[in-house]
Amino acid sequence: MEDNQTSKENEIIDIKKGYQSHLIHNDKEIFESEMERVFGRCWLFLTHECAIPDYGDYVTTRMGLDEVIVVRQKDNSIKAFLNVCRHRGARICATEAGNTRGFVCNYHGWSYGADGSLQSVPFEEAVYKNRLDKCSHGLYEVPCIESYHGFVYGCLDADAPDFKKYLGDFAWYLDIWMEESGGMELIGPPARCFIHANWKVPSENFVGDAYHVGWTHTSALRSGQSVFAPLAGNTQLPPEGAGLQITTKNGHGLGVLFDAYAGVHGAEMIEEMMAWGMAKHAEIEKKLGEKRGRLYKSHLNGTIFPNNSFLTGSAVFKVWQPHSPTKTEVFTWAMVEKDMPAELKDKISKSVQRTFGIAGYWESEDNDNMESETHMASGTVTRKLKLNSQMGLGGDYQDPDYPGVIGESAIGETSYRGYYRFYNDLINSDSWQEVNDRSSNWITDLTGNK
Template sequence: MKPVDELVLEDGAYQHRTMFWNEDIYEAELEHIFSRAWLFLTHESLIPEAGDYNTTRMGEDKVIVIRQQDGSIRAFINSCRHRGNTVCHADAGNTRQFTCSYHGWSYGSNGELIGVPLEQDAYFNQIDKSKFGLQEIAQVASYKGMVFGTFDASAPDLETYLGDMRWYMDSFLDVPGGIELIGPPMKSILNCNWKTPAENFGGDDYHFGWTHAAGVAVMGGPLEMLAGNTGVPNEVGFQVGSSYGHIFGFIEGGAAALQPFPEWREMYDNWLNSRLPGQEEKFGPLQARFYKGHWNANIFPNCSFLYGTNTFKVWQPRGPRAIEVYTWTLVEKEMPAELKQMMHRSNAATFGTAGMLESDDGENFEECTQTNRGFNTRQGYCHAGMGQQNEGPHPDMPGVISDNLMAETGLRNFYRTWARMVNGDDWTQIGAPATAPLKKLRAV
């Protein structure tokens, strides 16, 4: 494997293409990123009752996330401590215990080994069951309903890890009643490297008008001018790069812009307007503006969402050249049933498996990975230098902020953090502010 300082150059602006193909680099990602970072597991609304569980993955590790009798949430590696078989084969459900299908070892919802067949006749009661509980995920925590976990007991707590991003996300996570996710998640397979959709969702506003020209044109609305890049809406928003590698692009006032029908946009806008005064009272106008805007975001490393369009995704890596995509719909718990239904229908129509915008992206993502099959092709670098001289800190808002929405501030922030983590840097270095000095700042 090449040294990390030859993989990511110029403060994140160049990425060596072997990063999207090479097995050794992928193993390093599993060890240094997916075994250390906080990874999205589930939302509390999906496992409300004691015994409710989801299975998911952290990197390539299979994991069970289960609500305890005391209401807390714990997570365990989904693999029997005897011979390693998968313990739970379902995506979701409710149970008091998991019984391995191989020899029948059974585990309580707290992960303890509670049953071993033939314990007396075969083990002569010599097995110490307390030593063979399911391996527990070192840290599991919920931030306003969003449940994350990390294998790294020394990782900073979740609030610290969410960094600058938390200040922005509070504007919509911290609404009366909170948010919830509508499942079960759509799941699909894409033959691309996991970083490509993560950088795209979080930091690629540039592709939107061109990749999605057709979809944006037929849906109409305030972003229609973007279709085919006929309008250049530099003033509509900006990008933010947060500590710990989180990123998002923000469109001012545009939360409802990508709803596919005018009456849906109106219904959603009315809802946002009815809630905005409360958010302004709670957070002040500067922070509350993020409640009514559209976000394209990525929580480092692999959890992406579009707030406003309300698609919520995790890109689960399956080797360096494939991913499994999980897709939920994000809604506010107190939204009327009709609005929730509209939200999940519009998510299906835009960014679901059969989504009009999703299918545009899928083709590009796969080819961005698969072209690297060519030995000579993958010797080069990809470029993400857009707007590098036009970003910097802001006097009133945290993180690195770009002058324009059309910028690659997010991509650079993502790859700077990627390089720090793959390099094995300690947590203080990983979480350090990630910015070059301010050159020019637009008043935002």
């Protein structure tokens, strides 16, 4: 077999050489393993606290293939339950959001409280003769829920590390905009649509693909005239020192383009966005120092492993929900700073719809690539070929100013490699303990001898 091919029997991820098998984007067996070992184990974004402020407020979403209901409790805590009746397994809640004191099953009428407890069963005494143990038939509760600066994440594996530990070094970056900015909120409900693509294709794109921007997005760059417009048509690279790539132990990664706070917003938004970003930056820099403070006014593209992506500045917040190896449901919110004036929030929300909404002019350019990369992996020979993520391989290093492993330029595939390094450990491990053991040399795995 040639060096540019791989087989299912061999490793699907080659970290040291920077290859992944094309199989990973269109294979039933791999997808099933991902649902167990990635989505069954990792922390997944559920909602933002601002979407469910009051007792009984709920949203429905997904954790891998499992549908869940996320509900604000009487004591202000948040719980999540599988959206399934414990009688014969019908869906409990068919709506995307609302407020309720409980959920009644459509099939036979079992009803559950907002806390998930089974409260009443039609004709219980007559048909069950009081022999039904209601206490053990409450809704199945997601064992781990945490709110991180208002962003609510859940995990189906009780043995998982807590969320902060799961983030590791990545928290240093997230906290800049999630906390130090004064806090964020999401403008919902999220736009929801399907793409015929594997969930990892957009996740890996957001984690670290600055390479495609000047080419794939030529049209969006020319028509929108955002601060990135000079890259249109690959007429130039970002100058040296214009950005960074960062990856961390558990696969979370990001790319930075310095001082580009206005992101993909069109020309009509640049002045107002930059004025807002620069004014707040002056305060943040005093507290965080020059290097870390600068990241607030920069543009960050990133993915919180496995499927939660964001573009700061551009104000885009995404979840890529897997439905099958070739079908992904995309959730898109506009992400705004809490203390922004309502008028600016509204402008940003509309701009996010224009750029990265369902028919956004940036989004539609990406989707064509996402779908073709997925579709091509159905080819009998094609699927055995390798995908290449070697850009910058050998140049990744540690930097005293930035946690994690850093890529040597603004454009590279450092975060792809970090993402798939961790993915490989998850897929090949039977437990979190084993994942951690496998990941113990993650820095040298990525940097070689550096």
